[in-house]
Amino acid sequence: MGIDTxxxxxxMIMEVHHLQDFAKIIHNYYGSYSGFRLxxxxxxxxxxxxxxxxxxxxEFxxxxxxxxxxxxxxxxxxxIEKYLLDEHPLWKSKIFALKExxxxxxxAFCAMLGLTGDPYEALIDYGRKRQII
Structure with a gap:
């Protein structure tokens, strides 16, 4: 989207139904990497x-x-974020600056939209109201 800093x-988001097995696999593969936290x-x-x-x-x-x-x-x-950036291309630089x-x-998106409260919930609520998701 061009807003990474x-x-x-x-x-990496994954659907996982056997969380204990997943945790063991993740630890086995990546446990020796710098900054590993599980x-x-x-x-x-x-x-x-x-x-x-x-x-x-x-960082992963x-x-x-x-x-x-x-x-x-x-x-x-x-x-939702991609939709908003497509709708408001000039927001990219503003979002980037807020992230910096x-x-x-x-x-950052909630600040641009004037949304308050929990930003994770507020953005979802906004996306649903606008029928983005």
Whole structure:
């Protein structure tokens, strides 16, 4: 989309139904990489496994959840964000600047839209109201 910064990571979103096995596999493959962190937690009532690590100076985030990728918030956020950037091409530089100031992508879009509250929920609500998703 052209809004990644030097500190952006690469998010890999996956549908995973056997989270314990997934966590073991992730640890086996990437546990020795710099900055490796593995979390098991619940987000919006759904269990997830998330791993972060650095490979060749680039940060990765692997995110597994027992839900189809096309229904996961991370994917839906990208759909909404792409739609908005296509609709408002001049926003790219503004979003980029906000991210450089330290805002997360969803926070930057919410700032541009004047949305308040939890940026992850607010962006989804906005996308649904506008029938983007």
């Amino acid at each position: 030097a500190s952006s990571d690469l998010d 979390k098991n937690k619940t987000i919006r009532g759904k269990p997830i496994v998330k791993a972060n690590f650095t490979y060749q100076e680039f 985030e692997l995110f597994g959840q027992p839900q189809p990728v096309a229904e996961q918030y991370a994917y839906l956020h990208m759909i 100031e330290g805002l997360k992508t969803e926070q």
